[in-house]
Amino acid sequence: MSSAFALILLMLTLGYALQRVRVLPAQLAQWLNLFVLYVCLPAAVLRHVPRLEWDPGLLGIAVLPWLLLLATLPLVALTVRLLRLGEDVRAVLLLTVALGNTSFLGYPLTRALLGEQAVAYAVVYDQLGSFLIMSTFGLWVLARYGGDGTRIGVRAMVLRIARFPPAWALLFAATLMPAAPPLWIDRVLQLLSGALLPLAMLVIGLSVRLRLPRADLAPLAAGLALKLAMMPALAWLLVPWLGLDGLIARTAVLEAAMPPMITAAALAIAHGLAPRLAAALTGYGLLLSLLTLPLWASVAM
16 A cells, blocks of 8 residues: 555656646646546456456445435535535535546555455446436536536437446446456556556646635635545445445445546536636645545445
């Protein structure tokens, strides 16, 4: 675990330093992001999912993020009311509290904190939870609060899901991919999925923003408290009710504790929804999560 965290800190620091000195092409983060998204993530899915044995707990870990989404709605509504926040801030909180960085950060940190076997459970949480929530609820929030009058229909949501490479990888892995593929295929998948940690951390370092928005300090603190403390606490309370225990329960809680999804924040920024707050939630959320995630990983189930 210590070596994985050392690599995480090294690549984050390197990415942030390269971002500050501006010696690399501006598009590098986007190119690396696409490689991680279209190559490394599908490789991780193909390598880990076929090794899963059917367990009723798989249904529970897929349902958990949707239950947390239901809890997010009243919690954000209460926060907005108490702090007298605007609708743009409401939208950002809905996106960043409901959606965690369960793939780019979730897969490698799950492996670092809980071991290789837990990654397959993280894939189920991410693909059947976070990704589908982003493709449905997330798109609705952007359309509802983005101010462009765009209506998001079922067809647009289905197309978004169909165009996502890890979704196809999940379908193939669950139906046709053998648990023990030929050695050379397994080796290639191992190399590509192994590149996920350093490349994802480098991308985050190149993209993250750490400017503290003083005017947004209250919603920033509230959003991070909800995402890094309340969501995993609720998950911890829910996993026994869902019949989860052992490694799968610990994975579910850890995934729920992941910091705000960078993609969700980036889309909020692109739609003009409290951009300083969205950037701060991802930047500071990432840094704080390096302290909180090991604590949640050690919570007994």
